[in-house]
Amino acid sequence: MHLSRRRFLHRSALASATLLTAPMILRHSALGADNPILIGSLHDQSGPIAASGVPMVHALQLAADEINAAGGLIGRPVKIVHYDTQSNIQMYSQYAQQLALKDKVAVVHGGITSASREAVRPTFDRFKVLYFYNVLYEGGVCDRNTFCTGTTPAQTVEKLVPAAMKKAGKKVYIIAADYNYGQITAKWMTKYVKDNGGEVASIDFFPLDVTNFGPTISKIQAAKPDLILSALVGGNHTAFYRQWTSAGMKGQIPIASTTFGLVNEPTTLDAAESENILGAYGYFEELDTPASKSFVEKIKKAHPDTPYISELAAATYEGAQLWAEGVRKAGSIDRAKVVDALESGLSFAGPTGTATLDHATHHTTRNAFLAEVKDRKWSVLESFPDVKPLDTASVCDLVKNPADNKQYVISF
Numbered sequence: 001m002h003l004s005r006r007r008f009l010h011r012s013a014l015a016s017a018t019l020l021t022a023p024m025i026l027r028h029s030a031l032g033a034d035n036p037i038l039i040g041s042l043h044d045q046s047g048p049i050a051a052s053g054v055p056m057v058h059a060l061q062l063a064a065d066e067i068n069a070a071g072g073l074i075g076r077p078v079k080i081v082h083y084d085t086q087s088n089i090q091m092y093s094q095y096a097q098q099l100a101l102k103d104k105v106a107v108v109h110g111g112i113t114s115a116s117r118e119a120v121r122p123t124f125d126r127f128k129v130l131y132f133y134n135v136l137y138e139g140g141v142c143d144r145n146t147f148c149t150g151t152t153p154a155q156t157v158e159k160l161v162p163a164a165m166k167k168a169g170k171k172v173y174i175i176a177a178d179y180n181y182g183q184i185t186a187k188w189m190t191k192y193v194k195d196n197g198g199e200v201a202s203i204d205f206f207p208l209d210v211t212n213f214g215p216t217i218s219k220i221q222a223a224k225p226d227l228i229l230s231a232l233v234g235g236n237h238t239a240f241y242r243q244w245t246s247a248g249m250k251g252q253i254p255i256a257s258t259t260f261g262l263v264n265e266p267t268t269l270d271a272a273e274s275e276n277i278l279g280a281y282g283y284f285e286e287l288d289t290p291a292s293k294s295f296v297e298k299i300k301k302a303h304p305d306t307p308y309i310s311e312l313a314a315a316t317y318e319g320a321q322l323w324a325e326g327v328r329k330a331g332s333i334d335r336a337k338v339v340d341a342l343e344s345g346l347s348f349a350g351p352t353g354t355a356t357l358d359h360a361t362h363h364t365t366r367n368a369f370l371a372e373v374k375d376r377k378w379s380v381l382e383s384f385p386d387v388k389p390l391d392t393a394s395v396c397d398l399v400k401n402p403a404d405n406k407q408y409v410i411s412f
Helices: 005-017 050-069 089-103 114-126 157-168 180-195 214-223 238-246 290-302 311-330 335-342
Strands: 037-043 078-084 107-110 130-133 141-143 146-148 171-177 199-206 227-231 255-257 278-281 347-350 353-357 364-374 377-387 405-407
Touching: 037 050, 037 089, 037 311, 050 078, 050 290, 050 311, 078 089, 089 107, 089 114, 107 114, 107 311, 114 130, 114 141, 114 146, 114 180, 114 405, 130 311, 130 335, 141 146, 146 311, 157 180, 157 227, 157 255, 157 278, 157 364, 157 377, 171 180, 171 214, 180 199, 180 227, 199 214, 214 238, 290 311, 290 347, 311 335, 311 347, 311 353, 311 364, 353 377
Parallel strands: 037 078, 037 107, 107 130, 130 146, 171 199, 171 227, 227 255, 255 278
Antiparallel strands: 141 405, 278 364, 347 353, 353 364, 364 377
16 A cells, blocks of 8 residues: 555645644645655555454554654655555565665564564665564564564563463463464473473464364363463464364363464454453553553544454554654664664553663563453453563673574573
């Protein structure tokens, strides 16, 4: 989606109409509307991951609209150059080069799966285009050109596992998606189970196209665990929760998940299938704070059909605002100057609370929340303020090694 000049002017006019009494707001001509700062957007708007990508684009657009309504950046408006990556890794690679070489954007926000992030990160490193990955993930990315604003296992899984074990028991069965995220997250789950005095009965991995979980449910019944930890990913894996309930297991063995409910599973499944599932993320749409309510209201007013607004959208909005803070502090869109500014400990108070960039890891210190599904909605049970990305901090120090640019698989 390229935002046309006409559409930009229309949106800016609407935003400015509510701010006529603010004397510091510049007129569009003064903003240099013909010379906008370009923000690249790589998000899936179609295909199997579209339900995750659509709210992220809405959140990025909200951030851009607010930046423009506040006068733009260094006297210029911002403009989003968006490509629908269609849940296709090849499209990520193609559009990443286009954003870097043809569009010459100042920054790119995008990528949803770990595979999509790793498909584009080398391109942006090579062509020196600043990159923001705004998704919870397995941790370990250490790259001075990349900022990761979503949560990592040390921020959420570390909270989820002991809470679930306290509720259910110490014998745990892990099921996870069979790719980078699921495999590494299963290792973190195993660590936290053992750290809390538990045992892992078994770990099963599933390709993303698997929909028949009957044999696995039989294995789980035979193993008789106290608790299931799930890192299943995608629409196909939602079948597990339906089949688990159909097998009469829902009320017998509780489930906690690092992925359930990131899209809109609580509302698409029957209440009996999702009730009492535990989750921990950096944000829930149901978070009862003025900043969260305002964020949700603005997105749903502009896009009433928006799917569930999860950490993915909230971190995208905050990632864009953090980048804008970096540009303001640098007084420039020069990549190196903006990186220096972002490394100065910049913070932004958004819908999740305050997110602060960490110089050494290029990740965020941010709040985490534990919640449970009740009547097809998340009920937030506990908040954890200012949680650090300690997993990535154990392997990544960009202060000492600024040339580092790889993802570590953290051993423990």
